[in-house]
Amino acid sequence: MSSSDHDPVLERAIEELERLPAVERAAMERVIAAAAVARVTPADQPVLDELSAVRGWPRAWRIAATLAMVSAAAVVGFMVRGAAPGSTVDAAHQSAAVATAAPTTARAVVQPVTDVPGAAKPVLQQFVFHSARAKRVSVVGDFNQWNPSSAPMVPSAEGTLWSVLVPILPGRHVYAYMVDDSILTLDPTAATARDPDFGTKASVVLVGKP
């Protein structure tokens, strides 16, 4: 900035503070690897493989990336089981939180993803969104790292009611719907809260016993 009250001392200080630090390539690679682990999508697999082969990449990150891929695959597999043929969704249930009380028409079965003793077990949460014009809808939230490809919603026969069952750990979660890959929409039937990190609003769902 040039404006500093034209004070020569302050201008020299600003000049000094403007110097960019030297950056190690490895530090940036760690950032990219950590981000990839945090929000991994199937499309990222080739890049992850490439990163895994980078010499000097800490072993911990390779393990973490592998674990992330395994857990992502587990979630996808779980969702496929939840959306088995024959599952139907009651059109009256246009709330995201309807599955909390085990919806009668979704035939959702609460299943544990993991059998680790003492570990909190995910429960199937049904999300339902009404839109006659959307071409694609997915639910994004803190439970799937806001990843729009993690939980795509399936339209009803009439194409107006979109639904998905997502395994989520019990507790309070924030979420929204991603419409046509670009429009983030709050659930009109759910309470909203401000995300403490990003300052934006999100819908709130309470899953199981918080």
Add this chain to the structure above:
Amino acid sequence: MISRAKLGDIGAFTTIVEAYYARCLRFARSVLQNPDDAEDMVQDTFVRLYRALPRYEERQKFESWLFQILGNCCRTANSAFRRDAGRTVDDERALERVPSSDLPSAALDNEWGDAVRRALADVPDYNREIFLLHYIEGFSYEEIERMTGVRQSALKMRVKRASDLLRSRLTGKV
């Protein structure tokens, strides 16, 4: 590029990291009570950014959004540092900032740089962050108001106070 990164493209995200990493590191080193945490904080910021990208609305300036997240991370880290460290560690850090009389000549060459950083460390966190956002990172007061929710009149006052303190420390007028 940002649109591609929003859809989870790691290649596009890599380009973003390359473009902004150095600036983020510079900011974090100046804002954090413990500058050794700067790299971790920048990493945390980019991970949060990548996870939140689907929610990024492109009418907001990307750079503002990035520094908003970084600012939040640094404030949280400073609160934790103050809570955990206590007076003893603060005193040790203060001692570390005092220049030694037997510094090698290379370090003496950057005497001015050291003086500036010591003076900046004396500026209270809440004034220092705004000073850096405005003078070093080049954000306008209007942009900083949107990022922090603090009114422009208050922001200008904070920058003035930070400037006055820096000036007095660097000219020896306390």
